[in-house]
Every structure is written in C-alpha cells, then in structure tokens.
Amino acid sequence: MKYPEYIQKLIESFSKFPSVGPKTAERYVFYLLNQEAGQVKELASSLSSLPDAIKRCSICRTFSASDPCPICSDEKRSSEILCIVENSQDLAVIENTKQFNGRYFVISRLLNTLENIGPDQLPLRELKKIIETEKVKELIIGLNFTLEGESTALYLKKLFPGIKISRLARGLPAGSDLEYADELTLANALKYRNIL
Amino acid sequence: MKYPEYIQKLIESFSKFPSVGPKTAERYVFYLLNQEAGQVKELASSLSSLPDAIKRCSICRTFSASDPCPICSDEKRSSEILCIVENSQDLAVIENTKQFNGRYFVISRLLNTLENIGPDQLPLRELKKIIETEKVKELIIGLNFTLEGESTALYLKKLFPGIKISRLARGLPAGSDLEYADELTLANALKYRNIL
Numbered sequence: 001m002k003y004p005e006y007i008q009k010l011i012e013s014f015s016k017f018p019s020v021g022p023k024t025a026e027r028y029v030f031y032l033l034n035q036e037a038g039q040v041k042e043l044a045s046s047l048s049s050l051p052d053a054i055k056r057c058s059i060c061r062t063f064s065a066s067d068p069c070p071i072c073s074d075e076k077r078s079s080e081i082l083c084i085v086e087n088s089q090d091l092a093v094i095e096n097t098k099q100f101n102g103r104y105f106v107i108s109r110l111l112n113t114l115e116n117i118g119p120d121q122l123p124l125r126e127l128k129k130i131i132e133t134e135k136v137k138e139l140i141i142g143l144n145f146t147l148e149g150e151s152t153a154l155y156l157k158k159l160f161p162g163i164k165i166s167r168l169a170r171g172l173p174a175g176s177d178l179e180y181a182d183e184l185t186l187a188n189a190l191k192y193r194n195i196l
Numbered sequence: 197m198k199y200p201e202y203i204q205k206l207i208e209s210f211s212k213f214p215s216v217g218p219k220t221a222e223r224y225v226f227y228l229l230n231q232e233a234g235q236v237k238e239l240a241s242s243l244s245s246l247p248d249a250i251k252r253c254s255i256c257r258t259f260s261a262s263d264p265c266p267i268c269s270d271e272k273r274s275s276e277i278l279c280i281v282e283n284s285q286d287l288a289v290i291e292n293t294k295q296f297n298g299r300y301f302v303i304s305r306l307l308n309t310l311e312n313i314g315p316d317q318l319p320l321r322e323l324k325k326i327i328e329t330e331k332v333k334e335l336i337i338g339l340n341f342t343l344e345g346e347s348t349a350l351y352l353k354k355l356f357p358g359i360k361i362s363r364l365a366r367g368l369p370a371g372s373d374l375e376y377a378d379e380l381t382l383a384n385a386l387k388y389r390n391i392l
Contacts, residue, residue, distance in 0.1 A: 001291035004249075006249040007250060013238075018223050029246075030285055032246060040244075040247050043209045044241070044243035045244070046206050047237075048236075048237055048240035048244070050203075050225075050236055051237065053202040054202055054203060092199065
C-alpha cells in the first residue's frame with residue numbers, strides 16, 4: 001500500500017537526510033501529522049527562510065547570518081593564528097572549549113583518493129589569500145584524526161612551507177581507562193607524552 | 197558557542213522529532229545548509245501544505261488525502277470484518293500483506309496505566325458507531341503484542357461481548373531459529389500450535 005502522494009513525497013525528502021532511511025522518514029512524517037497544523041507550518045516557514053538567512057562567511061566560509069561572521073569581524077581575536085576545520089559544527093565544538101582566540105577557516109572537504117577528491121576541489125585559493133593578507137603565523141590543523149584528515153594536513157604542510165603548522169594533540173581522551181584504549185591511541189599517548 | 201538564531205530554531209524543531217536528539221538535529225540542519233536552496237524550499241512547501249492536504253478519514257481515522265479514505269470508500273471490501281490498528285503505519289503494514297479484505301479502524305492510543313491513558317481517551321464512541329451501523333461481525337485486534345496492546349484488546353473484548361473478537365496469531369516469526377527464540381515466543385508457539 002502506497003501512502004497518499006503528499007506523505008510519499010515528504011518521506012522521500014526526509015530519506016535523504018543523513019543516516020535516515022525510509023522507515024525513519026515515515027515516522028517523521030507521521031509524527032508531523034500528529035502535531036498541530038500551526039507547529040508544522042512554523043517549521044515549514046523556518047525551513048523556507050533558511051537558505052536566504054544563512055550564507056557562508058566570505059572570509060572563513062562558516063555558515064553565518066551575517067557576512068563577515070561574528071568571529072571574523074571580532075577585532076579582539078588574533079588573525080595570526082588560523083585553525084583549519086572541516087565544517088561549521090567542528091568550528092562550534094572547538095569554539096565551545098573557550099581556549100582558542102584566533103580565527104578559523106572552514107575547508108569543507110578533505111582529500112580522499114577513494115572518492116576522487118583532489119586538491120583542486122578544496123578552497124585553497126581562498127585559504128592562501130587569507131594567509132597572505134592576514135599574515136598568518138601559525139596554522140592549527142583541527143581536522144579529524146582519520147586517513148582523510150591526515151592526508152589533508154600533510155598536503156597543507158607541503159603547500160605552506162613558510163609558516164608554522166601544528167595539529168590537535170593525539171592522546172588519551174579525558175576520563176579514559178588505559179585498559180580500554182585502542183593500540184593506536186595508546187601508541188600516540190606514549191609518543192606524544194607530556195613532560196610534567 | 198551558539199549558532200545563529202535561524203539555525204538554532206530549526207535544531208530545536210528537529211529535536212522534537214521521534215528519537216532525534218540535539219546532535220542529530222544539528223546534522224540535519226547542516227545537511228540542509230549544504231543543499232541547493234531550491235531543494236530546501238521545496239521541502240518547506242511540502243511541509244507547509246501537509247496539514248491541509250492530509251486529514252483523518254472521518255470513518256476509520258487513518259490519515260488520508262480524501263475523506264472517506266480509499267479503503268473506506270472501496271465497495272469491494274467487506275465492512276463486516278473490522279481490523280483495529282494503533283496507527284496509519286500499522287494499517288499500511290497489514291495492507292501490504294494483501295491478505296485482508298475488510299476495513300480498518302485506527303485507535304491512535306492504547307490503554308496505559310503508567311501514562312494515565314484510560315478508556316475515555318480512546319475513540320470508542322466512533323468505534324461503537326461503526327460496529328452498529330456497519331453490522332460488524334468480527335473484530336480483528338491488530339495491536340502490538342505488548343502490555344498496552346494486550347490490555348486494550350481485553351478491554352475491547354469486554355466492551356463488545358456480542359461480536360467475535362480475534363487477534364493476530366502469536367508464534368515464531370518467519371525464518372526464525374528455535375535456538376534464538378525467546379521463551380515467551382516459544383511458549384506461545386507451543387500453545388497456539390497449528391494442526392498440519
């Protein structure tokens with residue numbers, strides 16, 4: 001049995017959401033059908049204004065309601081340290097630590113030979129421009145500790161030989177138990193041990 | 197760090213979806229930000245028309261684009277057998293078996309003492325009216341095999357003593373392995389064994 005077309009169309013749209021399959025999409029649509037009409041229409045109107053209200057910052061490329069974004073237009077932040085992150089969510093996670101007072105650059109994609117993502121698909125021209133105009137002294141690589149993150153980090157190191165490049169520390173996560181740490185984490189914790 | 201208000205509002209709306217937490221809601225919003233504006237606006241417009249396009253059928257209470265729904269208005273279906281289901285999704289699952297030619301009634305809620313859902317919160321007046329006007333001869337209880345489903349089934353049996361009440365068979369699921377069946381399933385499979 002097929003659901004009415006209106007329901008079917010929404011199920012298809014929700015199925016495209018990350019890690020949402022047709023069954024979950026169906027649950028979402030029936031959840032919405034059980035809500036007040038006003039609430040559903042409010043969600044529809046927020047969605048409808050999203051693409052116009054939120055754009056990428058023309059400097060750091062994060063999603064923002066203003067251009068430049070609040071971080072890029074904050075004069076109190078140092079533009080000499082630039083942290084490279086994969087996306088706006090990672091930026092928010094680092095920002096939440098309140099430990100970083102530099103600026104960010106959202107690179108959006110990582111090098112990936114399997115998915116055929118090469119250097120020309122990365123916004124490297126924009127990055128180079130910022131590094132030159134802002135006279136960036138240090139680049140912190142805030143990318144995932146995965147094959148893609150590592151290759152991108154190494155590529156950036158080769159691309160900008162003149163500036164200091166650092167990356168987030170590898171080691172044991174807070175509150176972790178040695179017994180359950182995987183070998184690679186433990187090997188890194190040993191290699192990058194801190195002097196007390 | 198707080199995201200811009202437009203993003204925050206949408207994250208809150210998506211967080212109310214079934215089994216969606218704030219992290220998943222965040223991923224949905226950033227997924228949408230990465231899509232073409234046209235695609236997001238299309239989703240917004242489908243959502244906006246959902247409450248007006250889809251209503252409950254005034255007879256069986258399922259969600260439908262027409263009233264009465266295609267099943268209730270299908271003259272070829274017997275109105276003497278009525279299958280009680282919890283919601284429109286369960287109705288669709290039974291309908292997909294193509295084994296049932298009667299009509300349905302969506303009860304929406306099940307008796308639940310913990311959540312204080314008593315008989316007066318169930319659409320029993322509507323159900324009674326259908327049973328009387330359509331001269332229903334058999335009521336098939338197509339409810340979940342849970343405490344709530346069972347209590348509702350027993351309550352319906354007491355409420356309509358004059359008509360035959362049956363329920364979906366309990367037993368081993370298709371393709372199942374005895375070794376992994378739980379005790380209750382196996383006990384039911386024994387108790388309700390079929391004569392070959």
